Amino acid sequence: MCLYLNIYRTEYQKFSTARQPWVQIQEMEKMLAVILILVSASGILTQTDMSDKVFFIPKESATSYVRLNPMKNGPFASLTVCLKSYTTLTRAHSLFSLATPNKDNDFLLFQDKNNKFSVSIGNQDWYLDIPGTAVVRSICASWDSLTGDAVVWVNGNPYPRNIFMKGYKVNANPIIIIGQEQDSYGGKFDAAQSLVGEISDVHMWDRVLTSQELKLVLYNRGMVGDVINWQNLNYETKGEVIILPQVCKIHYYPDSCYNPTEEHVYV
Numbered sequence: 001m002c003l004y005l006n007i008y009r010t011e012y013q014k015f016s017t018a019r020q021p022w023v024q025i026q027e028m029e030k031m032l033a034v035i036l037i038l039v040s041a042s043g044i045l046t047q048t049d050m051s052d053k054v055f056f057i058p059k060e061s062a063t064s065y066v067r068l069n070p071m072k073n074g075p076f077a078s079l080t081v082c083l084k085s086y087t088t089l090t091r092a093h094s095l096f097s098l099a100t101p102n103k104d105n106d107f108l109l110f111q112d113k114n115n116k117f118s119v120s121i122g123n124q125d126w127y128l129d130i131p132g133t134a135v136v137r138s139i140c141a142s143w144d145s146l147t148g149d150a151v152v153w154v155n156g157n158p159y160p161r162n163i164f165m166k167g168y169k170v171n172a173n174p175i176i177i178i179g180q181e182q183d184s185y186g187g188k189f190d191a192a193q194s195l196v197g198e199i200s201d202v203h204m205w206d207r208v209l210t211s212q213e214l215k216l217v218l219y220n221r222g223m224v225g226d227v228i229n230w231q232n233l234n235y236e237t238k239g240e241v242i243i244l245p246q247v248c249k250i251h252y253y254p255d256s257c258y259n260p261t262e263e264h265v266y267v
Helices: 004-020 021-042 211-218
Strands: 044-048 051-055 065-068 076-085 093-100 101-109 116-120 122-130 137-144 149-154 175-178 198-203 231-237 242-245
Touching: 076 093, 076 101, 076 211, 116 137, 137 211, 149 231, 175 198
Parallel strands: none
Antiparallel strands: 044 231, 051 198, 051 242, 065 175, 065 231, 076 137, 076 198, 093 101, 093 175, 101 116, 116 122, 137 149
């Protein structure tokens, strides 16, 4: 955007010295229209701390999504991805889609139908019995190429691990999308697989996190990704994506003696 505005200023100076006023206005209106088209086509590119915020996609489409720009370019011999999602969808939908030039599902987290959840690595799928629920879910998935050890946690609870894609490496030059599944490198979206709802706290590491580190992630205790960092997020939105504050669970204690200014620990 700054580049486009600099071009605008430079060209304006040229026109202001070389043209009559009415010609200046016509020419500058044309140039401004071109700049607005360029900005619209490129989406909204931002880098910011997204703490306590969510991306909200309000309706089904094949055009609304967020592209996350990684801080490391791969290849990845191990990784951990964590995120939080909130949706009432009962159909299949994508949560985290990482495509590389030759693999559209080089790493994919996907809530499937019939209470199935899949992790895809190198276009190969691993299915787990994890139902979709209309509550906020914290999902983490880790994988190590050396051993093939793959584990998925939902709300801090690990599901039975698997030895999966041992010896493989997730390729370099990833395009990472949330809200859509990539059926080609950076595109070919299907509205029937789109996310409708909220997604937040997306982090990615180029290593396997320990259980203690995952606990810090679950409770937002400063454990941030070195590939994708929600607290220093470089992203681009497309279509209808709204940034909203997180809505958190409120613990209500109907006790007249309860003093909300006192410190309490609830489990």
